[in-house]
Amino acid sequence: MRPLDENETTVVFEKIFKFVGNNLKNIVENPSHEGPESDPGRYCFRLQKNRVYYASESLPGLPRDLHREVHPRGSFHLTIMSLNLLAANAKHKVWLKPTSEMSFLYGNHVLKGGLGRITDSIVPGDGVVVFSMSDVPLGFGIAAKSTQDCRKLDPNGIVVLHQADIESI
Amino acid sequence: MVLTRSNKKAPKSQTPPPFKKLSKAQTPPVKKAEKPQTLTLKKGAKSQKKPPLKKQKKEDVVEEEDPLEEVSDVESEDVDESDDGEKGSNGFFSDDDDGEEELLGDDFLDGSGDDEEEERSDSDAALSSDSDSDEEDILKESEALDRAKAKEEEDADAELLDFNKEVGPDGESEHDAFRMPTEEELEEESRGPPDLPLLQTRIKEIVRALSNFNVLRPKGASRKECSEQLKADLASYYGYNTFLIGALFELFPPVELMEIIEAFEKQRPTSIRTNTLKTRRRDLADVLLNRGVNLDPLSKWSKVGLVVYDSQVPIGATPEYLAGFYMLQGASSFLPVMALAPKENERIVDVAAAPGGKTTYVAALMKNTGLIFANEMKVPRLKSLTANLHRMGVTNTIVCNYDGRELPKVLGEKSVDRVLLDAPCSGTGVISKDESVKTSKSLEDIKRFAHLQKQLLLAAIDMVDATSKTGGYIVYSTCSLMVAENEAVIDYALKKRNVQLVKTGLDFGQDGYKRFREHRFHPSLKQTKRFYPHVHNMDGFFVAKLKKMSNMKQSLEDGETVEQADVSSDDDEAEEMEKHAVPNKQQPKETKENKIERLAKSKEKKKGKKDGKSKSKNVEKKPKKKRSEWKKEIAQAREEKRRAMREKPKEKQ
Numbered sequence: 001m002r003p004l005d006e007n008e009t010t011v012v013f014e015k016i017f018k019f020v021g022n023n024l025k026n027i028v029e030n031p032s033h034e035g036p037e038s039d040p041g042r043y044c045f046r047l048q049k050n051r052v053y054y055a056s057e058s059l060p061g062l063p064r065d066l067h068r069e070v071h072p073r074g075s076f077h078l079t080i081m082s083l084n085l086l087a088a089n090a091k092h093k094v095w096l097k098p099t100s101e102m103s104f105l106y107g108n109h110v111l112k113g114g115l116g117r118i119t120d121s122i123v124p125g126d127g128v129v130v131f132s133m134s135d136v137p138l139g140f141g142i143a144a145k146s147t148q149d150c151r152k153l154d155p156n157g158i159v160v161l162h163q164a165d166i167e168s169i
Numbered sequence: 170m171v172l173t174r175s176n177k178k179a180p181k182s183q184t185p186p187p188f189k190k191l192s193k194a195q196t197p198p199v200k201k202a203e204k205p206q207t208l209t210l211k212k213g214a215k216s217q218k219k220p221p222l223k224k225q226k227k228e229d230v231v232e233e234e235d236p237l238e239e240v241s242d243v244e245s246e247d248v249d250e251s252d253d254g255e256k257g258s259n260g261f262f263s264d265d266d267d268g269e270e271e272l273l274g275d276d277f278l279d280g281s282g283d284d285e286e287e288e289r290s291d292s293d294a295a296l297s298s299d300s301d302s303d304e305e306d307i308l309k310e311s312e313a314l315d316r317a318k319a320k321e322e323e324d325a326d327a328e329l330l331d332f333n334k335e336v337g338p339d340g341e342s343e344h345d346a347f348r349m350p351t352e353e354e355l356e357e358e359s360r361g362p363p364d365l366p367l368l369q370t371r372i373k374e375i376v377r378a379l380s381n382f383n384v385l386r387p388k389g390a391s392r393k394e395c396s397e398q399l400k401a402d403l404a405s406y407y408g409y410n411t412f413l414i415g416a417l418f419e420l421f422p423p424v425e426l427m428e429i430i431e432a433f434e435k436q437r438p439t440s441i442r443t444n445t446l447k448t449r450r451r452d453l454a455d456v457l458l459n460r461g462v463n464l465d466p467l468s469k470w471s472k473v474g475l476v477v478y479d480s481q482v483p484i485g486a487t488p489e490y491l492a493g494f495y496m497l498q499g500a501s502s503f504l505p506v507m508a509l510a511p512k513e514n515e516r517i518v519d520v521a522a523a524p525g526g527k528t529t530y531v532a533a534l535m536k537n538t539g540l541i542f543a544n545e546m547k548v549p550r551l552k553s554l555t556a557n558l559h560r561m562g563v564t565n566t567i568v569c570n571y572d573g574r575e576l577p578k579v580l581g582e583k584s585v586d587r588v589l590l591d592a593p594c595s596g597t598g599v600i601s602k603d604e605s606v607k608t609s610k611s612l613e614d615i616k617r618f619a620h621l622q623k624q625l626l627l628a629a630i631d632m633v634d635a636t637s638k639t640g641g642y643i644v645y646s647t648c649s650l651m652v653a654e655n656e657a658v659i660d661y662a663l664k665k666r667n668v669q670l671v672k673t674g675l676d677f678g679q680d681g682y683k684r685f686r687e688h689r690f691h692p693s694l695k696q697t698k699r700f701y702p703h704v705h706n707m708d709g710f711f712v713a714k715l716k717k718m719s720n721m722k723q724s725l726e727d728g729e730t731v732e733q734a735d736v737s738s739d740d741d742e743a744e745e746m747e748k749h750a751v752p753n754k755q756q757p758k759e760t761k762e763n764k765i766e767r768l769a770k771s772k773e774k775k776k777g778k779k780d781g782k783s784k785s786k787n788v789e790k791k792p793k794k795k796r797s798e799w800k801k802e803i804a805q806a807r808e809e810k811r812r813a814m815r816e817k818p819k820e821k822q
Contacts, residue, residue, distance in 0.1 A: 101488050102488070105488065105491065132488060134456070136488060136494075138488065138492070165491075166488075166491040166560070
């Protein structure tokens with residue numbers, strides 16, 4: 001378990017930035033409210049066995065959840081474990097209609113017809129967090145179209161490419 | 170007119186008590202425990218609809234009711250029907266009471282009690298010649314009725330005997346009383362596939378006989394024979410192995426045994442637990458109701474439990490489940506966590522955590538503060554544990570993969586506030602979930618589990634810091650009914666460590682056994698709790714809550730020895746403090762051991778003990794020492810303590 005080095009840190013931050021944007025600062029500097037000690041340590045990123053963990057500083061050497069995976073080739077994938085964290089800080093959100101919730105959970109991409117709401121100013125290739133109408137985070141994906149284009153799409157057009165959802169745990 | 174009225178009333182006045190009894194019994198809810206009464210109440214309504222058919226019978230039957238009341242085991246349909254009749258007739262009588270006067274005033278052929286009155290008058294006419302001589306008629310009637318009553322009583326007795334014989338199912342003749350099958354019959358049975366209806370009736374018969382053996386014993390059969398036969402029949406009918414049936418037989422009387430075995434055949438209701446980290450029970454219930462799930466709050470002792478009756482969608486696949494709003498969890502699994510009552514910002518260890526239902530509950534109660542060590546020995550189960558933790562949004566938990574007995578070494582002794590040990594067990598309480606337990610468990614298995622559980626419990630106790638401000642508790646639970654895995658393990662821990670049983674905090678459930686067959690346990694064991702499927706409608710479970718009194722590893726049997734230990738171990742106490750500070754290492758232990766021995770020798774000289782071996786009273790358990798040596802030491806320590814106990818009162822005197 002070691003802290004990330006330069007390259008890894010950039011890769012990780014970039015990826016997270018796609019989803020979270022400027023809220024990245026929040027993530028990095030979030031005061032830790034866990035741990036038995038009363039004074040909070042900060043969260044930090046740690047690397048273990050090709051996986052990056054986001055853990056509280058106050059508990060050294062103890063792995064925590066919310067991890068993401070680093071592939072040996074150096075590309076970085078976010079796993080579903082990080083959903084809670086992303087959802088809290090996400091910049092781009094998409095809300096699904098109740099009817100298409102299950103479809104997304106089975107691994108399908110989000111179609112225009114299933115779209116309930118969508119935040120503005122989404123650029124294609126942005127990370128998007130998918131919610132249900134009751135604000136329950138369901139997963140995340142990559143935006144296929146910008147918000148403007150979505151409006152022009154036919155109902156079967158893909159809006160969000162499915163990357164991970166909560167059923168895959 | 171007057172005559173008819175009096176005639177009609179005569180029978181009633183002659184035998185008012187039974188009728189009045191009946192009328193009273195009919196209207197308010199029946200509080201008698203006797204089955205015939207309750208059954209007849211239900212059927213009374215029916216019989217009232219068929220008055221014409223049952224007229225003749227009713228009169229006879231009315232008198233029969235008294236002797237029948239005394240027999241509580243009578244269950245035959247004959248009796249029920251007759252009771253029906255009398256209930257119905259009584260209804261008519263009570264109706265007649267009200268309506269008769271008016272009706273008779275005009276014309277006794279009219280009115281609701283019409284037919285009956287006619288019949289009455291007919292029968293009366295048969296008895297009495299004319300309507301002129303009232304009193305004579307009444308006398309004659311009463312005599313006739315008395316005779317009839319006596320006759321009915323005789324018949325009833327005879328019928329009872331017959332009934333007994335008739336129901337006896339054993340093989341050939343129906344008119345014999347129930348008797349045990351002979352060897353030839355048993356051989357015949359074992360040759361072919363088991364005859365299930367025969368087994369069932371025989372089981373019922375033997376259970377009935379055993380419940381009141383003095384009265385109902387089959388001819389020439391001892392209680393033991395009946396028990397053995399019952400066990401064999403239950404084993405083959407329900408599919409148990411002989412060991413398990415024998416074990417259950419020892420735990421429960423025959424009637425309760427039947428109840429629990431029947432309960433094991435059925436599933437317990439599905440229950441879920443709201444994840445308070447993410448939602449509230451009310452909100453969750455609303456959402457699930459919208460999805461078409463039929464649910465209710467679980468019970469009054471749980472604020473987070475919901476019971477699911479049925480559901481249009483699979484309850485384990487809703488988006489709410491996937492988002493971690495609830496956990497599918499048996500009601501009995503709530504109990505050890507409720508007993509544990511973890512507080513925020515504590516350090517907790519869950520020694521056998523997978524699949525994580527209890528661990529996530531603990532985390533929810535702690536509101537994701539503090540620290541939980543979720544340990545699981547089997548690697549394949551780790552995945553489900555981590556998955557559940559992630560799903561439920563638990564962030565204060567560390568998952569580790571150790572053998573529970575090693576945990577004190579890994580985490581350090583006296584390092585945590587509370588420990589939850591839901592020990593691996595034979596699973597005899599959850600037969601409804603897993604039928605293979607019926608056939609796969611043997612005495613050896615139970616012994617092995619018991620041994621493992623004892624070791625785990627000692628390790629768990631060692632991990633707890635007795636001086637913790639908010640904690641110092643260990644909760645031990647199993648899903649087994651066996652005394653060897655439950656009370657015996659706790660009793661062992663009480664002897665081996667300085668712990669005490671405290672109230673579990675669960676105000677329902679049966680108390681644990683203080684003594685069982687030849688075992689005698691510590692009296693505080695009645696603070697443990699047992700739960701049964703046929704009583705509480707949840708899986709069989711056992712929960713015990715221990716408080717660690719001090720970090721000393723010896724056990725102290727009562728107050729006097731505590732004082733003694735304190736008094737005499739001033740030197741040792743300092744040593745022990747040092748020991749606690751230093752982690753277990755080989756060399757320091759040895760030197761300290763020598764120290765102890767020296768001190769012990771000096772102490773012995775002081776107290777003039779005669780013990781030859783110079784082993785210290787306050788020797789600590791050292792895992793590096795040989796087991797036999799250690800055991801000897803403990804035995805020696807105990808003997809010395811006892812002697813000291815004897816000496817102390819003498820000294821005081």
